[in-house]
Amino acid sequence: MFIWFHAFDPPPSRVFALRVLELKEQGVSEEQAMAIADMEYVTEKKAKKKAYTRLKEIARLQGKRLPQNPYPSAIKEIQAEERKYVRDRFFNPKILEIVEKQKAEAAAERLSRGGDW
Known part of the structure; x- marks a missing residue:
């Protein structure tokens, strides 16, 4: 019925809406x-979090580097993109010139107002 593309993870809101539509089609x-x-959604998120916690425990026991979180929060992803x-x-000369x-x-x-409001 639906074609899933696995090149990217769709936003949770889209997955949620799709699941609601599927259930409504079934008469719910x-x-x-x-x-x-x-x-x-909540159970899936808890399972992912538990799996990542277990991965970290295994990495610590083996003395390896901790794995990167495969399920970071959406807010942190957006902030990482905007960090640049x-x-x-603060450092781009063109932007600093505009600020000045x-x-x-x-x-x-x-000064032109002369202190009057």
Whole structure:
């Protein structure tokens, strides 16, 4: 029925919505479908977390480096992608020039008002 592409992991919201639609097609009410999909998502997430914890234990026992978390949070993934641009704010000469211009304009505006609001 559905074609799964395994080149990337779809966002959890998409998987959740797809599961709700599958359950609704089977005749389950929307509220029940959402409850079931949520329960499945939570159990799957707990299982992944438990598996990763076990991997870390095994790595520690063998004296190896800890494995990278295969299921990082979505927020951390987004922050990792944006980290490069955040650093650019402080070190990119073009951006620093724009900031200096904005500071100068703000100072000029304050002086032109003469302290009056």
